[in-house]
Amino acid sequence: MGPDKPTYKKIIRLAPKLIIVIALLLLINFTMMESVVIGTLEKGLVFSLLALGIFISFRILDIPDLSVDGTFTLGVAVSVMNAFNGSPIKGIILAVVAGAVAGCVTGILITKLNVQPILAGIITMTALYSINLTIMERPNISLYRKDTIYTMAKDIFGEDYYKLVVSAIVLLIASLLLFMFLKTQAGMSLRATGDNEYMVRASSINSDRMKILGFAIANALVSLSGAMYTQYSSAGDSNSGTGMLVVGLASIIIGEIFFTKHTILFGILSAITGAIAYRYILAFAMNLGMDSNYTKLFSAVIVAVAIALPAIKQLIGRTAKRFSKENR
Amino acid sequence: MLKLENVSITFNKGTVNEKKALDNVSLTVEDGDFITVIGSNGAGKSTLMNAVSGTYEIDKGKIFLDDKNITRLKEYQRARFIGRLFQDPLRGTAPNMTIEENLGLAYSRGKRRSLNIGIKRKDLNLFREKLSELGLGLEDRMKTPVGLLSGGQRQALTLLMATIVTPKLLLLDEHTAALDPKTAAKVMEITEKIVKENNITTLMITHNVSNALAYGNRTIVLSQGRLAFALEGEQRKNMTVEGLMKLYSDNAGDAFTDKMLLD
Incomplete structure (x- = not known):
């Protein structure tokens, strides 16, 4: 034995x-029908990028970053405008850069200007609302009959799976780069900054710079997610970022049910798995007849329950104890 | 060589809680000196360390390290040449990272954190060798997250991290005070070995008066933010714990706290 x-x-x-x-x-x-199964997986892959970004700010840096709702839309805006004007690939690349810049702004507000992290995120998000509308010129834009990185790949990967393949390739590249970066000296310094700031400064690492770098990478990924999503759905909406932070958090929390080990590899896998599982749970709920208006309520409840779970468990435990005592 | 010139720090300036934590302290630490620092609670021992390491900005005075004025350098910039241990064993290491990752970070002290791989294969052999010198069996647990180690193990690891790139100055702020007596003795033993082998200039705060006399070559006593007196040479060699207590109450105006006596 x-x-x-x-x-x-x-x-x-x-x-x-x-x-x-x-x-x-x-x-x-x-x-579910096969088309729904595949469509959900495609969306899951696109939103995995969002989850990876939030994984960096919430899990690695351990600082809540509320600018996500704004940077997701920033990605949408930059990507949709460029695709509308005939250069979808440029749109994706510029969206990543724009997201990184927005992340730097949040990071500088927190580190150099001593703004509280939550407020700094809200400031950036609010400012981005105007900036996004300025970029898009109007609240929503359709990419109907326009080239996107998806339609461009249609001929290569075939009619059925081209969206899946494109999303998977982008996600694979992004997560591989992220994994490799987190194993470098700079990446290790970033992880240590979220883990123990005293130790980081005592090891001659500029913790402010590491935080700014972390926010830049996190928001670059979130913006990339928005950029991919707008070309995936062939439409861009200036409100598409609303609630994305909670969606990303829900994905991470769901992912952590499957992976409990706290290594970098498992963290990345967990964010991706969670994002995909979240989409399936959502699709299933809508299949059962849930109104699509309730999707955000749905993700809010998931996050609230998951975070409150330890407290609820404790409460139940205490009540149970009291009852067992009274019975005796 | 570390030189402090008329260093002063005042906390809560202009309020009723105003407190002169350091009052015109001047001190020269020669290369290879191992100085022990004692004094009652609130005497300014930790403030002295934090002033040298750059955690606190000083109000007045200058600090030189090897004739270089470091007064205006930030904490992380000074950390390139200053190694540091805190009283709290949890402060010196990153709990969710492995032993080898923590050492990897410490080993790149003073260099730019580049996009090179974090831990090189050839470094691992060095880490294993250094860990085995600690005699705690950590060399077989290099992939273990540091959060799973005991306080003593973490403090010994922090000591190794602070000295793996030999610093110009090592600051020890009661680094054994939070450990049980047996572990504390072990960590002290490792400390002395590392400091001696690498001839590291060291400042060590301690609450333990017999430790203050047993280790190092000079002892300085702080009281109310000032240097009360220093012991060295023959006088220090012949000093007993009781003798030091008497000298202290004669010179420093306030008595040793109970905590010091108990230790």
């Missing part, structure tokens, strides 16, 4: 997760 015991225990421990995964897959298989 001896050496087998750990494996056996591991399976027992993983069982609830396996059941969740299998149940989800069965639900997907039996209730």
Whole structure:
């Protein structure tokens, strides 16, 4: 029995997760049409970029970044305008740069100007609202019959899977670059900054610069997500960023159900898995007849419940204890 | 060589809580000196360390390290040549990163953090060798997150991190005070070994009077933000704990706190 015991225990421990995964897959298989299954996966891949960005600010730097709603729309605005004017690839690249710049602004507000992190995010987000409208010139733009990076790839990857392949390639490149960066000296310094700032400064690392860098990368990813999404859906809306922070947080929290190890690799995998799982849960809920107006309420409830769970558990535990005492 | 010239720090200036934490302190630490610092609570020991490391900006005076004026350098800039240990063992290491990642960060002290790979293969051998010198078995746990280590292990690791690139100056702020007596003795032993082997100029705050006499070559006593007196040479060699206590109450105006006596 001896050496087998750990494996056996591991399976027992993983069982609830396996059941969740299998149940989800069965639900997907039996209730959704194939086009919905694939469409949901495509969206999941695009929104994985958003989750990765929020993973950097919330999990690695451990600072809440509320500018996300603004930078997502910034990506949408830059991308949709360039695609509308015939250069979709340029739109994606510029969106990444613009997101990074916006992230730097939040970072500088927090570090150099001593603005509270939450307020700094709100300031950037609010400023971006005007900037985004200025870039887009009107509240929404359709890319109907315009070239996007998706339509450009249609001939290469075929009619059925081109959207899936393009999204997957971009996500793969982004997450690989992110993984490699986090293993460099600069990346390790960034991780340490969120982990223990005292130690970082005592190790001759400029923690302010690391935070600004972190916010730049985080918002570049969020903006990339917006840029991809607008070309994916062939439409750009100046309100598309609303609630994206909570959506990203919900994705991360869901992902952490599946991956409990706190390494960089698992963190990235967890954000991606969570973003995809979130889309399937949403698609399933809408399949059951949930009004699409409720999607944001839905993600808000997921985040609130997940964060409140430890407190709820404690409350239940305390009540149970009291009852068992009274019974005696 | 570290030189402090008339360094003063006042907290809460202009309020009722105004407190002169350092009052015109001048001090010269020669290369290779191992100075122990004692004094009662609030005497300015930690403030002295924080002034040297750059955590606090000083109000008046100048600080030189090897004839270079570092008074205006920021904390992280001074950290290129100053290694530091805190009383709290949790402060010196990043808990969610592995032992080798923590050492990798420390090993690039003073260099620009580039896009080069964080931990090179050839560095790993050096890390393993240095860890085995600590005698705590950490060399077999290089991929363990530091958060899983005990306080003593973390403090020993911090000591290694602070000295893996030999600093010009090592600041130890009661780095064994939060550890149990046995672990504290072990960490002190490692400290002395590393300091001696690399001939590192060291300032060590301690609450433990016998430690203050047993280690190092000079002892300075702070009281109310001033240097009360210093002990060195023959006088220090022949000094007993009781003798130092008496000297202190004669010279420093306030008595040793109970905490110091108990230690």
